[in-house]
Amino acid sequence: MTVYLPHTIEEATALLEAHPHALVLGGGTDVMVEINFNHRKPSDVVALRNVDELRTWTINNETSSIYIGAGVPYSEMESGELQKVAPALAAAARTVGSPQIRAAGTLGGNLGTCSPAGDSLPVLSALNAEVHLASSHGVRSVPFAEYMVGPKRTSRTATEMITGVTIPKANGWQGYSKVGVRNAMVISVASACLAIQDDMVRLALGSVGPTIIRCVEAEKWLHENFATLTDLQPADCAEFGRRAASEARPIDDHRSTAEYRRHAISVLAQRLLQRSIQS
């Protein structure tokens, strides 16, 4: 096994061009588990620890957007300036593993693995994040909805690397909830992110389908029936929850049952909407 340690995105993409089967190593919280369990036997690894530009983030007030490099660890999103402008991302970041994992794990890793249980992914979906990809042939940006195409499947090509994401600065209430069978450090059984951006309610679900599920029908129902959110009654929030649950496509596995997951989504969506009105 050869481990390459590029210092720039340019060097990294050149390496991926030369070794299209190389495994990209960010914080290693997914990759090292797979290697340790012998599920992956990479011949070449491109390790990104020396690529400093991946670990930067910026807030652009002109475009009212936030750029977060793929190598920024979750611990940096949990609090401080990023929490103020991206509160749902901060809440999702706080649910990732343990403090040690959050100090290592990155958005690039969540996007690279692209598991439906990736904690940050419902946030990226609800915020219509742009995923930035680079290769030695140039760069491109893909909306999250087009980036994740299946469970652990993405539209990233083998010679592309994830450099970062752009999300809008919060201009309405945002919330994120995750159900697990333990009060911390647990893989999601069901999760949801609700964000009000430009007065539109957006809801995305995690761990209840092959991909992150954007509840377009429930969002549409809300938009068409309620001019302002202050008109919403508790029964309407419950109906929103039921509609969200009907868009989920959960399965039974060793972590939970499809029935419980669907039920949990109805509760999470209802409560998130209610909290958005209260605030």
Added chain:
Amino acid sequence: MSSVKTRRDVLGTSALRPDGPAKVKGEFDFTSDLHADNMLWGATLRSPHPYARIVSIDASSALKIKGVEAVVTSEDVPGQLTYGLISSDQPVFAKDFVRYMGEPIAAVVADHPETCRRALDAIVVNFEVLTPLTNPEDSLNQSVPSIHPDGNVIRNQKIVSGDITATGPIVVEGDYVIGMQDQAFLGTESALAIPDADRKGVEVFVATQWLHEDQKQMAACLNLPEEKVRLTLGGVGGAFGAREDISLQVHTALLALHVGRPVKMQYGREESFFGHVHRHPARVWMRHHATAEGKIVKIEARFLFDGGAYASTSSAVLINGITHTQGPYKCANAIVDGYAVRTNNPPCGAMRGFGVVQACFAHEGQMDKIATAAGISPVEVRLLNAMETGDALITGQIVESVAPVARCIRETAALPMPDPLSPNAHELDLPGGSGLTAQPHNIVRGVGWGVSIKNIMYSEGFDDYSTARCTVIDGKVTVKFATSEVGQGFVVLAPQIARSVLGLDDVVCDTIDTNIGSAGSTSASRQTWMSGGAVDGACRMVRERIFEKVAAENGLNPLSLVIEDTDIVDSMGTFRIPVLQAVQGSVFSEEFEHHHRATEDLDDDGQGNCHVAFAFVAHRAVVDVDPELGLVKVVQVATAQDIGVALNPLSVTGQIEGGIAQGLGLAVMEEIIVQDGKVRNPSFTDYLLPTALDAPNVVASFVEEYEPQAPLGAKGVGEPPCISVTPAIVAAIRNAVGKDIPRCPVRPQDICL
């Protein structure tokens, strides 16, 4: 010159553990840290199938890999092909059949763990896959073929007591299910074996609960005399019952003897889930008959323990379960039927609580049902029925132990309740924790009770004695024993005993190995009583020798000499000499075996004095529940435990808090998920242990009533904390949501769907 008295770490003080700082700093040598020059690594090939016939094993490709020294199978076992704690029914390596997922088939020895892994991949095993027997009810069906020559029923035992036709106006019934819990010690299985030059003996460093039992089973399989298999305890990272059975001991020694070089084996976390036995999943049906006031008249019960593929300690777990049917309550009439059966599920054996956990979950559920039917509180029903010293168990055995059941309940009830849930509660403190799933108005609170009785020491005629030697040279004391230190703290207790008995402060523990007689197992809450008794006995014998010497030299009666702090004092006169001064230039060394009183087997009706002694505890749990999502936060556990006397209060508190965390795990999250005989969650990603955010605030009170049967007046305190806390938490959940939940762990869907 004024003499400054330093604090003496004698009995009754919270002496600090000698291994504490090294463990906290990460400097403690666990068995997995051991290394020997010229050392090779061993690894185990395991069955992917729960049940299959082995058609052929071809290791030729593995042997061609550079660095691979040997591959061994059942063909290479020089002695007995099987081992086991009670019945020798488990193969060292599967020969014709594999009977559970993860059963060892072969072992490789190579220059590096990675070479071992490649070699395992290269071994070709042809299986004829068979339909596994996975429902323990089917194991009772005579028409279902046996999956093992010993049959599918490991043991059946009845208890028939008093008037089995008795009944009362209150009849309550429940069918309880307990999931498969893992001991989940943090230090996974590990051993280092160093063969003698002539390959006719082997030195083994291993993390175990019982060196001499390992030695006996290993010697039989290796076809060596026991004295040629010399064991030393390696640093142990927790046990909880999972190190009672043989795991890698025979394999490591066999490989070392086979290649004539030191061999180390070490399981990773996933392999550990397959490498040791688990807590028995069980189904327990109970029907209680009671008076209108709520007094128990009769109990009917049926127990079904799933022992998995091999017997391990299933037959003893069964007896513990059924003989604790009544709980810590008076009951004259009972009819109980219990089965431990074989399936193709993972083998189950010892875990903290040993069968009593399953019984307690059921009888405590029943007590709450009686309370409801009688219109009294959970506390009232338990006080009304509380057992006392002198009461007879349903086995006919009289409880001679101190039995302060009512006092445990009352003292627990008197402990302060937590503050009510605040509307401004911190979001992390709510059920759902960091997932931010709820607001305070979504939450309801419940309170539940659990009280238990637990036998301590081994039962049914087993003489699980312990041996210790005390040596004093120029006032320096060395205590020697084979007691496994698995984290419980005997290495701090033994010196405390020696200091108290001898009045000498410089005490060290010798290496823990088989160069002394057996200490029995570090299990069954027995080492403070048994090895404590042995160390106490050996130190007392040395003290007698010292008194004899001092008496002879000073013309005194040795019988009138006593130890006062660090001095020898003539109780009949004015003579006084520091012990340290009195023993200068002398050597004393005495060995002592402590045996508990004899016990009996049960007869066909389950009657007999089968247990040695009993310990009691009460738990009150306060939980917050999110009824819509089914998520739980255990807010507080209050407990008053019958401990005899606190020999080291800090250690007692550690056992109480740790046991409560483990019992909480079984109540709400810890379960090995087995589907069609296959383990679905062999990792700490999916086998969930409580985190700091899940652990409750514990308020504990020691109930100290000197136990006259115990050598130091102290009862074992290891198991009781984890037994009745599980039903207490589940009762609190039931209380919060008003729903009958008959199983543990309680899953979110059990609450909200």
